[in-house]
Amino acid sequence: MKHNLTIALKSQSxxxxxxxxVVRHRGFELHNLQLTMVNDQYxxxxxxxxxxxxxLLTTQLSKLIxxxxxxxxxxxxxAVAI
Amino acid sequence: xxxxxxxxxxxxxxxxxEVFGYPGGAIMPIYDALYGAPVKHYLTRHEQGAGxxxxxxxxxxxxxxxxxxxxxxxxxxxxxxxxxxxxxxxxLLAITGQVPTAAIGSDAFQEVDVLGMSLSxxxxxxxxxxxxxxxxxxQEAMHLAQSGRPGPVLVDIPKDIxxxxxxxxxxxxxxxxxxxxxxxxxxxxxQLLHDAKQPVAYIGGGVQAANAQNELMQFLTKTQxxxxxxxxxxxxxxxxxxxxxxxxxxxxxxxxxxxxxxxxVLVCIGARFDDRVTGNLAKFAAKAKIIHLDIDAAEVGxxxxxxxxxxxxxxxxxxxxxxxxxxTQWREHNKAMMLKHAWxxxxxxxKVFAPYLLNQLSQRMPQTGVVCCDVGQHQMWVAQHMKxxxxxxxxxxxxxxxxxxxxxxxxxxxxxxxxxxxxTVSGDGSIMMNIQExxxxxxxxxxxxxxxxxxxxxxxxxxxxxxxxxxxxxxTNLSDNPDFVQLxxxxxxxxxxxxxxxxxxxxxxxxxxxxxPYILHACIDDKENVWPLVPPGAANDEMxxxxx
Ligand SMILES: Cc1ncc(C[n+]2csc(CCOP(=O)(O)OP(=O)(O)O)c2C)c(N)n1
Ligand SMILES: [Mg+2]
Numbered sequence: 206m207k208h209n210l211t212i213a214l215k216s217q218s219x220x221x222x223x224x225x226x227v228v229r230h231r232g233f234e235l236h237n238l239q240l241t242m243v244n245d246q247y248x249x250x251x252x253x254x255x256x257x258x259x260x261l262l263t264t265q266l267s268k269l270i271x272x273x274x275x276x277x278x279x280x281x282x283x284a285v286a287i
Numbered sequence: 288x289x290x291x292x293x294x295x296x297x298x299x300x301x302x303x304x305e306v307f308g309y310p311g312g313a314i315m316p317i318y319d320a321l322y323g324a325p326v327k328h329y330l331t332r333h334e335q336g337a338g339x340x341x342x343x344x345x346x347x348x349x350x351x352x353x354x355x356x357x358x359x360x361x362x363x364x365x366x367x368x369x370x371x372x373x374x375x376x377x378x379l380l381a382i383t384g385q386v387p388t389a390a391i392g393s394d395a396f397q398e399v400d401v402l403g404m405s406l407s408x409x410x411x412x413x414x415x416x417x418x419x420x421x422x423x424x425x426q427e428a429m430h431l432a433q434s435g436r437p438g439p440v441l442v443d444i445p446k447d448i449x450x451x452x453x454x455x456x457x458x459x460x461x462x463x464x465x466x467x468x469x470x471x472x473x474x475x476x477x478q479l480l481h482d483a484k485q486p487v488a489y490i491g492g493g494v495q496a497a498n499a500q501n502e503l504m505q506f507l508t509k510t511q512x513x514x515x516x517x518x519x520x521x522x523x524x525x526x527x528x529x530x531x532x533x534x535x536x537x538x539x540x541x542x543x544x545x546x547x548x549x550x551x552v553l554v555c556i557g558a559r560f561d562d563r564v565t566g567n568l569a570k571f572a573a574k575a576k577i578i579h580l581d582i583d584a585a586e587v588g589x590x591x592x593x594x595x596x597x598x599x600x601x602x603x604x605x606x607x608x609x610x611x612x613x614x615t616q617w618r619e620h621n622k623a624m625m626l627k628h629a630w631x632x633x634x635x636x637x638k639v640f641a642p643y644l645l646n647q648l649s650q651r652m653p654q655t656g657v658v659c660c661d662v663g664q665h666q667m668w669v670a671q672h673m674k675x676x677x678x679x680x681x682x683x684x685x686x687x688x689x690x691x692x693x694x695x696x697x698x699x700x701x702x703x704x705x706x707x708x709x710x711t712v713s714g715d716g717s718i719m720m721n722i723q724e725x726x727x728x729x730x731x732x733x734x735x736x737x738x739x740x741x742x743x744x745x746x747x748x749x750x751x752x753x754x755x756x757x758x759x760x761x762x763t764n765l766s767d768n769p770d771f772v773q774l775x776x777x778x779x780x781x782x783x784x785x786x787x788x789x790x791x792x793x794x795x796x797x798x799x800x801x802x803x804p805y806i807l808h809a810c811i812d813d814k815e816n817v818w819p820l821v822p823p824g825a826a827n828d829e830m831x832x833x834x835x
Binding site for chain 1: 402403406407410411412414431583584585587588589
């Protein structure tokens with residue numbers, strides 16, 4: 206299933222590598238990625254696809270020290286901030 | 288103060304008095320700052336040895352373990368220890384030297400993108416880009432390694448920053464987000480506990496990480512709930528607890544595995560439903576409602592969904608559970624199962640029977656001693672046949688299963704606990720993976736004991752070849768290994784070889800009473816297998832046992 210996520214990240218390129226590694230390794234295919242620097246943070250809009258439930262990704266992403274915020278924007282989901 | 292001096296100074300200020308490492312070009316300023324510093328450095332003979340010594344130090348004390356390596360090959364040699372610490376949630380700080388900032392990205396001599404390599408094997412990692420950030424990064428790194436779910440943190444410091452004048456900036460712990468206990472979930476959990484007829488507590492490494500052995504024992508004492516442990520949890524449940532069913536999983540005891548398969552409520556306490564524990568996941572505890580206690584939200588529902596999830600420090604979540612007394616019938620049933628499936632040490636052969644030897648060693652070594660395992664059959668025999676009263680007394684590479692772990696981990700444990708009995712139980716395969724650390728034992732006169740269970744084989748692999756690969760013994764014969772007692776002798780370590788069952792008792796006496804380091808080389812049958820065994824794909828109650 207496809208999911209749209211909004212993520213706030215520390216504005217360091219290693220933070221991008223770190224979170225993208227997790228997306229791949231945990232079994233989510235990247236379909237779209239937009240990155241903007243806003244107020245000293247990276248603002249990321251991303252859509253991913255997987256058979257796995259999305260919480261398996263959001264809980265892993267939320268653990269990363271560089272990740273400040275993860276929001277799932279799916280219509281069927283109420284937005285959850287973790 | 289230079290960056291190098293600040294690094295050593297901060298370690299000392301945070302109570303790090305011992306570090307393990309290996310020098311080289313890109314970390315020379317830090318080694319220079321170590322010269323004459325109050326922090327004692329233990330030179331290992333390979334960076335992996337330094338990494339595992341730091342892991343042994345951390346796991347045997349609950350304190351931060353620290354290791355150093357130079358750039359390039361020094362840092363890559365640390366990676367296995369980082370991965371091991373990641374899998375087993377060990378608080379570890381790795382400091383690596385890096386080529387000077389101006390040379391980064393030029394394929395300079397001994398330049399490797401260590402930060403890039405660290406991503407999959409650390410909890411967090413840094414490369415220091417500006418001298419003024421160093422103080423803050425080091426303090427944050429030490430904090431992160433130990434907070435929440437502990438893990439390895441790497442700080443890569445370019446040589447110019449080690450040499451630059453740096454300011455000290457106090458860093459106030461902006462804590463990692465730690466969840467608060469959800470009272471609605473606690474209520475669901477307690478209702479499940481009240482309704483349970485056949486509950487089982489499934490204990491994991493989280494108990495040690497949270498330093499929550501007391502809270503665990505209070506819960507068990509009140510509930511009298513049968514308890515099963517993962518490899519990493521062994522020692523968390525006090526050995527005198529009446530309903531301690533021991534280890535579960537692939538080489539777990541039958542009583543433990545069957546109890547989990549039959550239970551109606553499984554209380555998972557700081558464990559993660561690892562595949563070596565669950566066997567066929569769909570068939571694992573299939574009738575049970577799950578109450579999952581963990582500080583890491585990502586573990587809850589990762590492999591098995593939970594009916595109640597208590598995401599918090601175990602020191603908070605365990606006392607929130609009601610102490611509902613477990614129904615007598617279920618308790619008695621499990622006790623009977625324990626008796627029925629008790630380990631047997633009557634062995635018909637004349638050869639040394641490893642389970643008997645280990646069981647005797649366990650009874651005769653000091654209770655405060657530390658056993659550091661390697662990986663293979665001998666590791667499973669230790670888990671099955673030795674008793675521990677604290678998880679910091681049983682160091683075994685769990686999640687990663689890294690051969691070569693035992694000897695350097697024992698060095699770290701002995702440095703951390705100089706007055707305790709420390710022994711590595713290794714195999715003839717594993718010991719050769721970090722054999723160079725015998726030199727570290729000798730240099731520091733560490734009284735580390737070494738027990739090699741020598742089956743002249745990569746026994747665990749050989750067992751699988753016998754059972755699942757038609758006896759095609761591909762590359763598992765080690766009968767041309769050197770004489771281990773002679774080898775240890777070259778490093779000034781005395782010891783003896785035994786080959787017969789009748790020699791075991793005296794050999795244990797000699798080992799336990801030896802003052803300095805000592806090696807006991809026990810030759811065992813090359814065909815001995817570890818039983819019981821849950822074969823791949825099977826449920827945990829479909830165990831293979833020794834053919835009569
Ligand atoms: C670094 C590493 N390489 C390979 C393995 C795979 N492996 C697991 S157990 C084992 C055999 C270990 O042999 P030994 O140390 O003699 O122990 P035994 O099983 O004979 O008791 C091997 C090769 C591993 N776990 N770790
Ligand atoms: Mg062997």
